[in-house]
């Protein structure tokens with residue numbers, strides 16, 4: 001069986017598509033015939049700097065969608081969704097799950113796609129900074145499915161999109177009075193925390209300012225290297241280091257609650273949608289460098305897919 005992959009031979013060089021060695025799956029591994037690849041900011045960051053790469057040449061990439069070729073048992077999620085649509089979810093959804101639900105992070109109770117959330121959850125509020133980003137779109141959907149009051153930020157052109165994901169209120173992140181607006185919308189509610197889906201130093205400071213004005217709260221960022229500066233006493237930064245890829249305890253809580261329950265039935269009953277929309281560059285892996293460049297330049301409410 002022939003396998004193709006895009007190789008990075010050295011930092012700051014283009015990816016080169018070539019034949020890759022084919023390995024039979026071992027115990028606890030599956031073989032997937034891949035049909036679509038989504039590009040994340042980590043891909044260009046690794047291409048530009050070589051960060052976290054142990055040896056070259058290497059194959060980058062975190063998001064794939066395809067058909068399972070070899071597995072002892074398998075659960076079919078749905079066959080109504082195109083690979084190029086569903087591939088936008090895996091890393092963004094997983095990243096949002098860690099930050100929102102895992103022990104030692106924001107520790108919010110994860111949603112169920114099949115049960116109605118308790119009505120008192122409306123009295124609990126969470127902020128998602130960057131609701132139109134890939135990670136942010138998943139965070140908004142997960143919190144909305146939990147029945148919480150979700151405040152999100154985005155550019156005004158993306159307000160309708162972020163509201164369609166379930167955000168209760170959306171605020172323009174370029175508006176200088178945004179902190180006052182967020183604080184006003186949170187007053188009288190239990191504050192679950194601020195999830196910074198962008199992870200820039202500037203967005204971290206704004207999230208901390210929001211929590212500081214409210215007088216308490218937990219801050220979590222999608223990027224554990226974010227420089228948040230010194231924290232006021234009443235604001236806690238949680239999750240300073242990344243959890244293992246599969247979550248704690250061998251991945252069981254994350255897998256059971258979110259991937260098995262929420263993702264499976266959520267995709268079928270529309271509580272989880274494949275957002276942001278894929279921007280598909282037709283032509284397969286040969287267009288991977290264009291896709292990475294697109295993400296490097298900055299996308300808005302879109303995910304580059306080949």
Ligand SMILES: NC(=O)c1ccc[n+]([C@@H]2O[C@H](COP(=O)([O-])OP(=O)(O)OC[C@H]3O[C@@H](n4cnc5c(N)ncnc54)[C@H](OP(=O)(O)O)[C@@H]3O)[C@@H](O)[C@H]2O)c1
Pocket residue numbers: 040041042090091092093095129130132133134135136153154155156158173197198199200202203222223295298299300301302
């Ligand atoms: N993608 C993943 O699975 C993943 C995994 C782990 C960590 N991360 C990290 O999480 C961060 C976000 O990644 P992503 O893939 O979700 O990003 P993305 O989809 O490429 O982010 C694009 C969005 O970011 C928003 N944005 C950009 N600058 C902003 C700012 N200063 N304030 C508020 N919003 C801003 C834009 O919103 P508007 O267009 O509405 O202005 C745009 O829609 C990155 O630092 C990434 O390295 C991502």
